[in-house]
Amino acid sequence: MRADLSPLIAATTQWLTRAYPACGGALASALCEVQARQAVTVAAWLRYPTVMDAALVGMAGPGGSARLDWISGTDTDGTGSPTGTDGTDAWRSWVDEVVASWAAALLTDPELAALAVAGLHGGDHTTGVPMEFRRLISPDTRDREAAALLRHPDLLAPVAELHGTQLTALLGPGQALIA
Template identity: 55%
Template sequence: MPNDLTPVIAASTRWLLAAYPAPPGALSRALAEAQARQATMLAAALRYPTSLDVQLLHLLAPSGSHRLDWLTGCDPHPDDTAWRTWVDETVVSWAACLLADPVLAARAHQALTATEHHGEAGGLQRLTDPGDRDAEAAVLLRHPDLLEAIACLHRPQLMEVLSVDSAELS
């Protein structure tokens, strides 16, 4: 049984970039994608902290993008349905929280050590300490007001996870 979060991270990143596109230009798109991918990777690792959690995700399947599409007013093209089934609503919501608040993202990065994915994180600099160019490239993707409809869906659960993990780190 698969033991990685790659399909969920890829689909959730793609959904975020479709809902909150980068300004025109290849560099802007690449920087926005890097930030979205870092946020979804961190959110997925916190949401599914053990290999058993990941295996259950693959067995039961993620929630899909239907509710997220409805909330953002997106009318997906019929050809887009395959990848949208791998979108995880909670991961996208948590990623939105992390994108909107770099301080929260840094706290989540610290909490990652309590998961089995701590070695997979790599650098999350663009997420936790975005530079000016990063902020310009992800102006919609990081806008707290625009993200609020998605972020508020599962923010309490994220805060609970971070509170528990922060207590374990102390």
């Protein structure tokens, strides 16, 4: 069984950075991707907190990006054709809608992001792994400029609102984040 969330994290990060691309050149693109990957990683670790949870999503699959594509307006390839019809978008099947929604919420709310990162300590995914999510929880000016679209609350609102109440409930006072 696969207990690794890396395919889900990679696909969901790719979806976010394609839907909300970087503003600038190669450095901006890299900074935007790092921020998206950190948000998606935190969201995925919260969504699938145990090795067993990760293994189960690895077997069943996360569901894909169809609804996210429709909501964000990225459901066509630029020519008016639906995405994925030519076989080049198979990665989209590994996008997790809940993880993308939670990541969008984390990217637009620094307090929620800090709370989420704090909630990861002691979980299956963080054992023996140094955690550093600085670009997510305290981005500098260059990070913010690079990810202007990715961190824009109005642009991400439709995605963040999909499952944002679940994340808020999970991170709320008195909740056990990691079993």
